[in-house]
Amino acid sequence: MIPLSLLSNLMPPLTSPPATGVELVNIYGLVQTFIILLLVATGVALVSRRLGFPYVIGLVVAGLLIPKPTLPSNVGLNPELVLNLFLPILIFEAALNTDASRLKRNLLPIGLLAGPGTIVAALITGGLFKLAFVWPWIPILAAAVILTITDTVSVIAAFRVVPVPARLSTIVEGESLFNDAVALVLLGLITTVHSQGAFTPFLGLKQFLIAFPGGILLGLGLGYLCIGLFRQLEDPLSSLLLTVAVALGTFQVGTGLGVSGAIAVVTAGLVIGNWGLEHETTTAQSKLTLFSFWEYAAFGVNTFIFLLLGIEVDPKFVIAAVPIALLAIVMYQIGRAAVVYPFLYVLRWFDRPIPIRWQNILIIGNVKGSLSMAMALSLPRSMPFRTEVITLVFGTVLVSLIAQGLSLPWFVRKMKVAQQSESGLQIQTLQLNLMTAKAAQAQLKELLQAGSLPQPLHDDLWNQYQARILTAESELQSICKSDIQFPDDLGQRLYQNRLQRQLILAEKSAVTNGLRRGLLSPEIAEPYLQDLNRQFIALGDD
Template sequence: MTGLVHSSVFIWLLLLTSVVAMLGRFIKIPYTIALVLTGLFVGYLKLLPGVHLEPEVLFAIFLPPLLFEAGINIHLEPLKKNWKIITALALLGTVLSTFVVGYTLHILLGLQLLLALLFGAIISPTDPISVLAIFKRLGVAKRLSVIVEAESLFNDGIAVILFSVIQGILITGTFSLAQSELAFIRTFFGGALVGIAIGAAASRITQEFDDHLLEITLTTITAFGSYMAAEGFHVSGVISVVAASLVVGNYGMKRGMTPVSRLAVLSFWEYAAFVANSLVFLLVGLEMTNISFRENLISVVIAVIAVLLGRAFSIYGLSGVLNRFGLSIPRNYQHVLVWSGLRGALSMAMVLGLEASIPERSFLIPVTFGVVLFSLVAQGLTIEPLINKLGLTTTNEELRDYQNLLGESMALRSALAEIDRHVHMGNVSQIARDDAVKSLLERQKEIDDLIKELHLNNEVIIATERDKAGKIVLTAQRNALQEAARNGIMDYTMAAKIIGDLENDHNEKHND
């Protein structure tokens, strides 16, 4: 990334992301899409000349923290419950999409088949970050969120492997189906083994000490080290980071870290992913201003249609097969999965990283950028209306009314407690107190009746309240155990183990 190493440029980029994040509170569009549009604006005005999205930097610097942060936050329980669906969509879906897109472009644009398949692999990885933010805000079912996030996490690695295999065939000019399949399997499972080994080693080491700074450092080494080690062994660095993060998140952090350390580690990675993601999307917008779409506009339109066709074919087709085997994917889930398959920086990095000897490289770059731009803007800005239309949001009118009533009730109870405190201190007479609280008590009775009515008749509210109550109970138990350990009433290791068991029980109940 030319010039990014210069500290002033880095600070300017961070400042831009901060401004967009602050403005995002007032503008109702996803933060990542706002960053892309900002990058386009800044790029066209040439306010940051010489700043580019270099594929080597994205793969080695930005990708590991993004993958690692996503992986450590995925719980194994919902993953295990949906692993067959996730595997089918990530593995078979990516391969199927690659071939559908490739053959469509081969037929409609007359592109050489291998080059068309290479484009299919380049454009196959999905980027769900902005979509997941919308899911969280709208209260979309956790099962759909898990499927979308996990599919994206794994299809990134599979797409990169397909890209490497097809590009190798183009460069060498030789093709063997058996050798290609073997290379794919070796790269995928080799990366997984490297990641599991490094993640397990890091998890074991964390059990030997309790220092959140050391544990943050160790997880940082794990994230970047698993990528570098896998690439050194010529296997998938992306799959390696994903595997390492799942091991650390579901084993190392629960068994080897105290709750305090775990919170510090999660906070660090949340920030690291925020910075990396912000810079990547801003650079995506900046990079797009260096590409001329005018000469390839028809090709971009055809490519967009091909990509949507490939995504639809893989999602609807595989869902139909999975549903026949009892692995239910509701129809409205399928529609969201198709439209939420946004393309992002990984596709751009792969196409920019194409070997110079690849024919039609100058054609593939603008077409890829055009598809990514359409995906981020057109699909990204319309996914929320689609979710609302399909009835997948739980943020309904009654829930909002219920939350407003709870807020007013809390304010009334606080006011009553405060005036009673002043009566006890002698600042207010009992007669004045009774006169002041009469209307408050009448309103409190009205609110209590309304809350009770809503709570008994709305399934969404019942589920929301059950989840909230579970979190309150878990927090109280965690705090009590930590206090007991600090005061020497019980062993700290035993307290950490009990807290881990309580958290696992809570996640099992609330991650369906």
């Protein structure tokens, strides 16, 4: 059994009881601190790019090195701020930029890992923690749930250094979108059992049945309401403000109604990003303004989360916590491996198989982040061994971020999952020319109809872009029909597979529509759908 009391004296100040009374805020001092942190973050960005290590790791290290006496006492990682402001921003931005069709194609592995996978991994990790720590089951399970979720920011940062297949990236991002919500519901269930002093399977089932369907329905309702209002607004800045209100408001409404606010925000973001912004009345300027703002918002939130994470902790604590943190990492990685390998082995009977190298990355990339620390700090103060749980989580998160985060790009390279090839880059370049030229033509059409562009100039510019389109289409067609073998024909095969998947999904959508409207009978439609499913599964991974 391992005591954690030796580390408690080095814990962050947020573990102490909150101050009472009204506290005057030194605005001038906070503005100065804000400027200093921005300059530190800029310096970290420059150094990390030069040295080739992940930006978020550099922020944590920089925060550890900042002298604490130079900062105001009220600067730190506030759990309420992270859960109620930062988390909705990060979730909404990720959902807004997620292609629903890609998510749908990988719904089975994402659902398995984020749903039952999170629960099983938490139970296995909790059992191992029980062998190591002399705690009751409530804090044991709380620590296990908190350390089950993955910090996708660090993983995606590694993927940007070493490119990986699109499907693997989609699975990682999709799992993170939903496993955070599952963990929050599980932690809510644990705190409810703590406060009531009893647990029944009916209580757990009831909480899940209310949290998830309720969150989805709330997200759908507010998402489509936002779309209706969005199409009435012509000002891009007003549309932007509306999405901010929906992102933050959905989380608060969901929490107030007792459903999963995180699931509601994910659903609303998917609806707005995939259906709200694709309407013909949405201008290119509105889309550009919206996506640019949310990209900056997520980047800024991540910057301050990881920087404050490093500021929050005494460097001596990190050194002292290394042995216990390493043991905890081994334990939760065992829980992760016990889920990933069996679950994805069974998956091959129902969906396209996940290569074993991808599975290895899903395990090694199981990095912890700031949400785990915020969840630990949000535990009820009446919970026994709360300080020890926070100590374990803080130490584990910091060691995981630095050790796993720095080694992940090297490991991804060793797995050799990157599938960039000469032909693949050629195809992507042609696709880039097609997408940009057609987007420009769409904007030219809008300008002409609005009277902002004379017809002769419109025709001249239109023909220039049309020439680019015809050239790119001709070269793509020759690639698809060519009998010549590429030196590395991987890019050609991937392009054809992705194209075939999109066509199959379009066929399935048409058949499903026909069934719903009564135009097709099940006797005719079902065999055709089964054949389409077999073709889809037979296609290679992208």
